[in-house]
Amino acid sequence: MSTATQSGFVRWVDTRLPIVTLMQKEFGTFPVPKNFNYFWNFGAISMLLMVVMISTGVVLAMDYMPNAAEAFASVQHIMRDVNYGWLVRYLHQNGASMFFIATYIHTFRGIYYGSYKSPRELLWILGVVTLLIMMSTAFMGYVLPWGQMSYWGATVITNMFAAIPLIGDSVVTWLWGGFGVDSPTLSRFYSLHYLLPFVLVAVVLLHITAIHKVGSNNPLGIDVKSPQDTLPFHPYYTIKDCFGLCVYLALFAVLVFFAPDLFGDPTNFIPANPLQTPADIQPEWYFLPFYAILRAVPNKLGGVALMFGAMAILLALPWLDTSPVRSARFRPIYRPLFFVWLASIVLLGAVGAHKPEGIWVILGRIGTLYYFGHLLVVMPLLGRIERPLPLPDSISRPVINRGSLPRGASVAEIRP
C-alpha cells in the first residue's frame, strides 16, 4: 500500500503490526460487486446494532442486580434514578428488536439471492450460528427484568428440555439450578447473557473473514468476472452504508423515544410471581414463528424437535437447494414460492401471537407444513426440474442496461 500519505508514527506501527494495511485492504480497497441493492445494507446495520447492544448492556450491568429479590426493582432503579438510565435501558430493550429486524432481513436477503451457495457455505453456516447465539442471548436477556412474562417465558422454554427422553427432567433441574425457575436460574442466565455477546463478536469476525475470502454475492447471483464488475468498498459502500444506517437509526429513535413499549408486553410490568400464571404466555415477537411451530405439533417432544429443527435445517440449506443458479431473479418457479415461504413464516408469527384455539391450530399446522415442505421437498426437487432464465454475461453489462435482462431475453439478443 502507499506509504506516502502516512505519518512517521503510523508507518512505524504499521511495519511492526500491519493493522493499518489490513484495514486498508479489507475495508478500503476491498473490491465489492458494484450492483448491490439496499438489502445489502443490513449486514453493516446488524453490526452496528451489535455494538449498540454490547455498549448499552455493559452500562446496564453496572446497576442491575441479578437476583430474584432485587432484579425487578433494580430495573426500575435504572429507569427512574440513574441519570439517563431510561435512555440506556430503552436503547437496549428496543435495540434487541431492531437487531433482529436487521438480521432477519439480512438472512432472508441471503436466501432470496442464494448467497449460501458454493463457495459461501461456511459463510452461511457461520451466519446461522450468529443467529442462534443471538436468539439464546435474547431469550436469556428477556428473563433478566424478572417480570411475569420473563419468569413464565423462562419456565415454558426451559420446561421444553423435559421432553428429552430419560434424562429430560434431570437436564431441566440442572438448567434451573434448583427445582423451579428461581434466583439461581436468573443469575446463571445473567452470566451467560453477558458472555454470549462476546462469542457472537468472535463468530461475526469469522463471518467477515469468510466473506473477505470468498467475496460478496450480488443481486444477480453471478460471479465477479473482471475488475469492471467491482468498486472499492471505500468510499462507495462506506457512504451507502452510512446513509442506510442514518435511516435505520432514525427509525430506531422513533421507537426508543416515542413508542418504547411497543414491542413489550404489559404483563412484564408486573413483578414475577411463581404462584400466579398469566392468562396468556407468549415470547417476544422475534420468536413467535418458532413458538407457533412448537405448538403446532400435538406431541411435546415432536414440537420441541421441530422448533429447534426449524433453525437447524437452515444449516443444511446449501445442500438442500440443488439449483445451479443463485439469484431467485432467474428462477421463475422458485421466486414466487420463496414469497409463499415468507408468507408461511409471517402466518406462523401471527399464529404464535394467538391462543392455540380454533382456526389458529389449523393455520399453525399449515404454516409449519409449508415451512418444512419448502425446505425439504420444494428446494431439492425444484433445482432439478426448473429451467432458469438466461443469466447475464457479467455484472457490468446489465448495470449498463439499467437492471437485469428482460424476462425471456437471451444474452445473445442484446449483445452488440
Add this chain to the structure above:
Amino acid sequence: MNRFAVIVALAGLVLGAPARAEEADTLTPPSQSWSFAGPLGTVDQAAAQRGFQIYADACSNCHGLKYLHYRDLSGIGFTDSQIKEIAARFTVPAGFDNQGNLVTKPATPASPFRPPFPNDEAARAMLNGALPPDLSLIVSSFPNGPNYIYALLTGYRDAPAEVKLADGMNYNPYFPGHQIAMPPPLNEGDITYTDGTVSTVAQNAHDVVTFLAWAAHPDMVQRKRIGIGVVLYFLGMAGVTFALKRRIWHGVH
C-alpha cells in the same frame, strides 16, 4: 410490484391486527382523552397534581408507590419547598441508634414514598386476605392501561340479581371475574380540590390516572422532547449522506 409481496403484506395486516381474545364477559373500557397520549402528548401538570392529591387522600392508605421518591414530584410541577412540606408529613425509618433501636424521622425529598404497610403479610392481615398492588407501574401493567384503570375506578355498580358476591367483594364489570376486593375508592363529595376544580368521581378518576400514568413513566416528557431532536438529527444526516452518496456514485456504470 410483485403479486406475492402484496399477498404477504396483506396477510401480515389481516393476521397481525386482531387483538387477543378478551375475557369472555369483561366489558371493554371506553376510551378517554388523555394529555399524555400520542407521540407528542405531555403531562397535564395541574391534573397530575390534583391526581397526587387523590392518591394521597384516597389510595395511599392501601396502595404504595414504592419506586417513587418525593423528589420525583418536581416532575409534575411541585416546587422544592412544596415537596419538602409534602415529605415532612410522613415519618419513615432512619436506621438504628447506637443502642440498636429503630429510629424514625420525617421524610425528606430524597426518601422513597412511604409504604402503607410494613410488609405484604401485614397488608393481608389488615385487608381480609387481599393484597393491594403497588401503583408505580399499574397503568403500564395492562393493555389499554389508562382507560382500564379509569373504567375500573368509575365502573362500580350494584351487582345484578343473578350474581352472588363473595364475602367482602364488590361488583365491577370491568374487573376480570367481576368481583373485586377493593371497595369503591372514589365517592362523590369525598375530595375537595385545593385549586377549586369541581370534584366529581369522573374528574377524580381522570386526575388520578393522569398522575399514575406519569408515575409509571416519569421520563416521558423529557424522552419525547429529546426524541424530536434525535430523530431530526438522523433524518438530516440521512439527507446529507444521501447527497454525498449520489455525488460519490455519480458516473458509476
